Amino acid sequence: MNIPNQITISRILLIPIFMVFLLIDFGWGSLTLLGAVIPLSHFIAALIFIVAAATDWLDGYYARRYNLVTSMGKFLDPLADKLLITAAFVGLVGLDMFPAWAAVVILSREFAVTGLRLVASGSGEVIAASIWGKWKTVSQIVAASALLLHNIIFELVNFPFDVVMIYIAVILTVFSGVDYFIKNKHVLLDAQ
Template identity: 80%
Template sequence: MNIPNQITISRIFLIPVFMIFLLVPFGWGEMALLGTEIPVSHLIAAIIFIVAAATDWLDGYYARKHNLVTNMGKFLDPLADKLLITAAFVSLTGLDMFPAWAAVLILSREFAVTGLRLVASGEGEVIAASNWGKWKTVSQIVAASAIMLHNIIFEMLAIPFAEIMVYAAVILTLISGIDYFIKNKHVIKNTK
């Protein structure tokens, strides 16, 4: 297994770690950070989540720079993204920090595109991430991070940044899902 794929796998292993800090009430209290009270465990969870999300850029950069792009990487990378995002949004919804309607829309698109990829894989095709898909991922990561960080900085400015990013993530998620299905409709038409 090459280094980019190992980096991708590390993203998957960081998922339960960030979830533990987000979901387990350690009783460490809160800290004031840039004018916002934030539970210490949520701050740690957000840092781990952001590090895990950053590995998405790192593995892709390394793979392209060293010509190590593989079909396994094309499959694992979006899967790791989906697992990370699913874990974040389901956890945040369970904590009443993320709207359930947004989680349902986002996760429905994620599962639909994963299904499309599986069908394509059965036909011997690999569907790589599109630019819309990459922007969608960035918006989802920013939305989840802003929520975990309790809208730090923006809270002082009375700007509902986290809420704005939720809407942006939903819109980009739906656009990218439609884009995947339009560009790959041949995959569905060719199935028997």
């Protein structure tokens, strides 16, 4: 297994650690940081989430820079992204910090595109991430990070950056999903 794929696997392995800090109240108290009051466990969860999300950029950069792009990486990288985002949004819904309707829309798109990729892989085709899929991922990571950090910085100016990012993430998620199905409709037509 090459280094980019190992980095992707590390992202997956960080997910349960992230979830422990997000969902378990260790009674460590809170800290006030740049206008936001953040439970210390949420702050640690946010840092783990941001590090895990940063590995998405790192593995892609490393794979392209050293010509280590593989079919496994093209499949594993978006799967790792989906697992990380799913964990974050489901955890945030459970904490009443993320609207369930938005999680349903986002996760439905993720399952649908994963299904499309599975059908394509049945005929030996790999559907790589599109530019819209990448922007979708960035918007979801920013939305989750803003929520995990309790709208840090923006609390100082009373701007609901986290809420704005939820809507941007939902819009880009739906748009990129439609884009994947339009560009890859041949996969479904050929599978009949």
